[in-house]
Amino acid sequence: MKYQGKYGFFTFVLAVAALSMLSAGCKKASNPFPASNAVNGWTKAGDTRTFKAADLWQYIDGDAERYVSAGVVTTSTADYKYNGSIEATADVYTMSNEAGATKVFDSDPAQESKSASLGDASRIFGQSLVFRKGPYLVRIVAFSPAPGLDQNLIALGHAIEGSL
Amino acid sequence: MSNSESETSRRQFLKTAAAGAVVLGAQGNTAWAKAAAAPGKSRVVIADDQDLRGNGATPEEQRVARLLDRAMLAYGGNSKDAWKHVVRPGQKVTLKVNTIAGKGLSTHVSLVLAICERLQQAGIKPGDIIIWDRTSRELERAGYTISTDPNKVRCFGTDTAGYGYEDQPQTFGMVTAKVSRILTQNTDVMINLPLLKDHEIAGVTLAMKNMYGVVERPDQLHGGHCNPYVADLNMLPPIREKMKLTILDGMTGLYNGGPSFHPEYTWPHNGLIVAQDRVALDRIGAQIIEKKRAEKGLKTVAEAGRPATYIATAADAQHKLGTDVPGDISLIEA
Numbered sequence: 489m490k491y492q493g494k495y496g497f498f499t500f501v502l503a504v505a506a507l508s509m510l511s512a513g514c515k516k517a518s519n520p521f522p523a524s525n526a527v528n529g530w531t532k533a534g535d536t537r538t539f540k541a542a543d544l545w546q547y548i549d550g551d552a553e554r555y556v557s558a559g560v561v562t563t564s565t566a567d568y569k570y571n572g573s574i575e576a577t578a579d580v581y582t583m584s585n586e587a588g589a590t591k592v593f594d595s596d597p598a599q600e601s602k603s604a605s606l607g608d609a610s611r612i613f614g615q616s617l618v619f620r621k622g623p624y625l626v627r628i629v630a631f632s633p634a635p636g637l638d639q640n641l642i643a644l645g646h647a648i649e650g651s652l
Numbered sequence: 653m654s655n656s657e658s659e660t661s662r663r664q665f666l667k668t669a670a671a672g673a674v675v676l677g678a679q680g681n682t683a684w685a686k687a688a689a690a691p692g693k694s695r696v697v698i699a700d701d702q703d704l705r706g707n708g709a710t711p712e713e714q715r716v717a718r719l720l721d722r723a724m725l726a727y728g729g730n731s732k733d734a735w736k737h738v739v740r741p742g743q744k745v746t747l748k749v750n751t752i753a754g755k756g757l758s759t760h761v762s763l764v765l766a767i768c769e770r771l772q773q774a775g776i777k778p779g780d781i782i783i784w785d786r787t788s789r790e791l792e793r794a795g796y797t798i799s800t801d802p803n804k805v806r807c808f809g810t811d812t813a814g815y816g817y818e819d820q821p822q823t824f825g826m827v828t829a830k831v832s833r834i835l836t837q838n839t840d841v842m843i844n845l846p847l848l849k850d851h852e853i854a855g856v857t858l859a860m861k862n863m864y865g866v867v868e869r870p871d872q873l874h875g876g877h878c879n880p881y882v883a884d885l886n887m888l889p890p891i892r893e894k895m896k897l898t899i900l901d902g903m904t905g906l907y908n909g910g911p912s913f914h915p916e917y918t919w920p921h922n923g924l925i926v927a928q929d930r931v932a933l934d935r936i937g938a939q940i941i942e943k944k945r946a947e948k949g950l951k952t953v954a955e956a957g958r959p960a961t962y963i964a965t966a967a968d969a970q971h972k973l974g975t976d977v978p979g980d981i982s983l984i985e986a
Contacts, residue, residue: 545871549752549864550853551912553874567793575755597908597950600916615915629913631756633709 520580520624520651521566527647529640533567533575554595555581559588570640576630578648582623589620604642606649617641624652694932694975699723699986700923704903711903711922717766723899723924724770726986738897741775743840746782750847750862750901751794756913758794759845759901763924767843767899768805783807784834786865810834810866817868825884825970829867835890842894844930848902848921849910850941854878855953855960857911858937859898859930860886860973882962883971886930892973898933900925907944919944931966931974932981938963 524531537547541560544552555563564580583589586608593609596618601611607626610619615637616629626648628641701719704711724734739745747767749759768781779802785791788798788809796807810816810832817830835842846862853874854861860882864870867888873881886892905921908914921940927933938960942952953960966973975981 548912549870550851550857550874550878551910552871553853577754597917599948613916629756629915631754631913631915633915 520564520626520648521578522644522647522651527644529571530644531569531572533569536564536566538562538564555583555592558591559584568644570630570634570637574630574632574634574637576628576641576644578628578644579626580648580652581625581627583625584623586620586622589623589625592625593618593620604645606642606645610645612638612642614638615641617645619645619649621649621652626652693980693982694929695727695927695982695984696929696932696936697723697726697926697984697986698923698936699726699926700902700921702922704922705920711760711762713762713765716760716762716903717769719924720763720766720770720899722986723926726984727926735770735774738843739771739774739776739841741777742780743776744780744782744838745771745776745841745843746784746834746839747843747845748835748862748866749783749785749791749794749796749845750865751785751790751796752865753847753849753911753913754790754793755795756915757847757849757904757906757918759847760903761795763899763901763903764796764845767845778805779803781805782834782838784832785809787811822888822890824887826880827873827884827888829869829873829885829888831888831890832866832868835866835894839890839894841896842891844895844898846898846900847906848900848904848925848937848940849906850908850945850953851878851910851958853958854882854962855958856934856938856941858900858934859927860934860962860966863891863895866891877958877961879962880965883966883968883973886966886973887971895930896928898925898927898930900933900937902937902940905941905944907941907948908950929974929981931963931976933974934960934963934966935976935978935981936983 521532521536539547540562541556544555544563560581560583562582566578568576568578598611601613604610604612604617604619607619607621615633618627628644630637699719699722701715704715706712728734747764749764751758764783771781772778783796786809788811791807791809792798799807815833817832818836821828821830844859844862846859849857851857854877863885864873873885902921902923902925904918906918908917925933925937963976965971967976
């Protein structure tokens, strides 16, 4: 009885530790968006929304199909403003595995893009950035152009990458 | 490409886009009557202004209003009379916009405001005009101001308290769907205001696919490249009967990656397409997108594995929503 009690307690401690680590990992991935002014010039506008795969259509309608078919698990989205005026949206797609993120990333045409040196692979255009890191696919799209915007998108992208 | 080269290219495209008569400008106030009396000939107006944005990135409001007036003039009659052929005082008029892609690619507020002004000039009370889409959130993100004041032009989503979707679904063919009460109970005339976009599944999303935002579960209508779902959806009585006019906002076009906003694949098309025949409009709009894709070295949407087969279905004997035969389309350049 004494023997079982000791091991039972040890098992309990391990279980709590494992749950804590798992919880911390989930929290880290479920909130990848930097707070306002954590990245120079960028303020977070409004709340973060998260969609399960079955509900992704509510956010991006027919575009959801290719993410679902590639194994998306959840999608989180947040709006930002740069210097108080340029609006942008950041989306983090958590895929079931790296292959899913790669599949979606590779399905986008890469014409007129450059590498942004982010994650495992990345593309920067004048007004949008996309990169993948492990099972994550990240898109940041600004709604209007501005000189030097691409570098500011990359800065925000680095902050998000660091949270994944 | 210079402006003159663009103009030459555009004119050449219009010559080949429809084998029917190309009329440069409409004459007189009887054009609507002539259009109605010419069965089998669907009028589609293409109007554009290559100086629409002036020296900036966004279309200038006054130029947008003038572009609208020119398009409606070309469609039939002077602007005020043209609107009176679409609406009558006492009617409830709703404007179904497209805002799912956010501010970068939504029906322009400036266009909608100009239409609201023309409707009021035609005798529609402000409180009888509703600008709408699926959700108020999407409208706000696209730059619209939400208002439910019954004495003013209203703007809100189907998800607004007191509206929602009908309890009982309607069925045609493969589609069984619950329709927005904004359309079923608050609309006599719907003016459809879609965008000029390609679509990852349907090939293109234009007049007919904009009706996906009218029903509760559009996610269930994407199989088979949205075919026959798009056509069947447009056969539901409220959608078929109440859509009296489509003014496609082609001021910004999207030729790849749609329906989501991909700024790298947009171009300043700076135009509007006006038609009552939603099938003919979609056929012309699809040709415009294919032309841009070809310019950019991309495959056609069919070659890319997403053919816009729903357009032909909408024109077939089971649907008869309009015509997609070039010889039966009267393409008018304004």
